[in-house]
Amino acid sequence: MTINPVLIKSSFALVEPHGVAVAGYFYDYLFEHHPAVRDLFAEHIDEQRDLLWAALGTLVARLDDTETLQRVLRDLGARHAGYGALVDHFPAVGESLLATLAHHAGDAWTEETEASWTALYGVISDTMGQALTSAHQYRR
Known part of the structure; x- marks a missing residue:
């Protein structure tokens, strides 16, 4: 999978005007499907x-x-270490992000768009995860 910046930016432009609702949906989805992270x-x-x-x-x-x-x-990633986040939480966040974007993008959410966001989230979670892991190790 590769990141297609055009698909990322165009799909985000569709949901961006609904910012508060989008972010609210994200947390509702996250807490409903992964209640262990609520704390x-x-x-x-x-x-x-x-x-x-x-x-x-x-x-x-x-x-x-x-x-x-x-x-x-x-x-x-380093900041999230201080919040108690773990790399194990990243899949739940990614699932919630994709579900949220798909919900708000509606019919404009295609397989290609999802694949591009999935690839982008892979970079996000890998990079944040490495920093988070390093920060946890430093704090020991």
Whole structure:
């Protein structure tokens, strides 16, 4: 699978106007399908929802700037270590992200779009996971 920046950006442009609803759907899906991760989050998710949406927007905007994208992802991974996140949580987040984007993109969500987002999430989870693992090891 390869990342198609045109598909990533065009599909994100479809869901972007619905930011708060999209981020809310993401957390609803995540907590419904993976309730074990709920304890990692504050009771009121509003701030986290806004942070998620901002981070996703930054990643899509920086998609063509590999160096910046890698730096942002490493920073996110290291920060998530402090929240108690584990690499084992990443598949649940990826599933929730794809389900959320598919739901909000509607008929524009194609197999090619899903494959591209899946490939992008692979890069996201690998890069964040390496930084998260390093941060956990450093804290020991």
